[in-house]
Amino acid sequence: MVAPPKDACSALAELIAIEILPGDGVLITVRPSVELEPLDPNRFFMLRREDGLSPKIPRPFSIYREVAREDGPADLVFMIKVIGDGTRALANTRVGESLRLIGPLGKGWPSFTEPADETPWVFLAGGIGSAPFFMAVEAITAAADEAEASGERAPTPPPFLLYGAGTRELVYDAEAFSELDCALHVATDDGSFGFKGNVVTLLQALQAAGSIPQRVRIAACGPMPMLRAVERFASANDLECYVSLEDLMGCGVGICNGCVVETKPDGPLGAWPNAKCCVEGPAFNTNAVVL
Ligand SMILES: Cc1cc2nc3c(=O)[nH]c(=O)nc-3n(C[C@H](O)[C@H](O)[C@H](O)COP(=O)(O)OP(=O)(O)OC[C@H]3O[C@@H](n4cnc5c(N)ncnc54)[C@H](O)[C@@H]3O)c2cc1C
Ligand code: FES
Known part of the structure; x- marks a missing residue:
């Protein structure tokens, strides 16, 4: 347990x-x-x-x-x-x-700065799913500043943050996000702010324009239909991908079984058929869980 x-x-x-x-x-x-x-x-x-x-x-x-x-x-x-x-x-x-x-x-995100890797992270946020990314960008910036101060290379390049929402007013705290040290791109379903579309179509457009490399690592948080679309995209392009699940929870500490997610039998969590989102997540490699 x-x-x-x-x-x-x-x-x-x-x-x-x-x-x-x-x-x-x-x-x-x-x-x-x-x-x-x-x-x-x-x-x-x-x-x-x-x-x-x-x-x-x-x-x-x-x-x-x-x-x-x-x-x-x-x-x-x-x-x-x-x-x-x-x-x-x-x-x-x-x-x-x-x-x-x-x-x-919970365990938080996997480390975004160790081991050192030149493949940039793309953070895909859907609405309130943006909340766990603010400190993630800050952590990458802090690691880069620390490396620079000791004359070393940053462990990972600055991330890209693609922030999607239904409409302009659902892009929560946009101004604070715009002050982070990362390339921020906004998408809205109705086109009232930024790109018209969702974060996956925005990512594809930015890759096609050469603004984001083809080879990236993805971390995503948002509603389940968005996470499924992200998983399909990552799997089709053979990209490392993590999703943070905003599951319903009862206790948060592994006792009530209110947050179980189905695991993939051949995935990194092993043969046990489910995992507890609260203690084993909330972030999972998409190879590990069934969305
Ligand atoms: C690890 C984790 C981190 C989270 N972080 C945030 C955060 O930073 N900010 C934030 O606003 N929310 C976050 N959430 C979601 C938040 O916990 C729920 O929105 C909240 O519990 C809803 O409580 P409520 O009493 O207002 O709604 P309820 O009365 O419990 O539910 C209202 C309606 O929404 C549905 N619902 C409730 N929770 C969810 C959910 N998670 N997904 C889909 N439908 C749901 C219910 O089935 C019901 O139909 C997070 C969830 C998890 C597991
Ligand atoms: S919320 Fe109770 S076991 Fe996860």
Whole structure:
């Protein structure tokens, strides 16, 4: 049995800022009552309000940004799409109120900087699936800066971030993403912002134009139909590909079996027919799971 991560804890956090985004998004910034180890991109936390107004089962959210402070634990920012009772309750929290944080959970992304590899990463984000990529780009930039400071080559080239959404207002926090050190390309289904189409057709167009090489490594997060299209594209082009699954979760720590995903019998996870998204994921190599 895969155990929950050793650095996970249950702690209170104070909501210190809330920003309503256009569309159905909200950014919440919380100050945990305990010091956490620096977080890898795509770890996640189970969150709920502490005043009883959230559903009893907390909901999982990727860490979007971590903001270091000199005089205490880093603040954590979550980017939330409001779709039901749990997300609505979180979006209605007021500054000064308490949230329960359980985490950090999951394994995060595979390392984007080790082993060193010249093949660039292409990050494909669908709507709120952009949340786990902000810190991923920051991690690649930090590794490149560190290498440069010691006179070495960056372990991997700057990534490409292709950010797709239904419409302009569903491209959450676009301005913050545009300030990252990566080539950002936006696609919307209705053409109201950037390329008209989805992230896979955008990637194909950019490759055809020579703006992105043919040989890339892919990491994707977004709705399941998008992830299936990404998997088909990666498989047809024999590209290394990881997907982060936003599965329904009950406990987040491997106990309830609420998050199982079917595994491929000849894949890297072995012959066992399923995996628990919360402790073995949420990111999986597409060779490992059936989408
Ligand atoms: C590892 C992980 C990271 C996540 N990161 C984020 C994040 O950064 N930001 C964010 O906004 N969301 C994220 N999610 C999704 C988020 O957890 C769900 O949107 C949330 O649990 C919905 O709770 P709710 O009570 O508002 O909706 P509910 O009332 O539980 O559900 C409302 C409706 O949406 C459906 N639904 C609920 N969850 C999902 C889902 N995951 N996929 C498809 N349909 C669903 C339900 O079946 C129902 O029809 C993440 C999920 C996982 C597993
Ligand atoms: S959410 Fe309970 S086992 Fe994964």
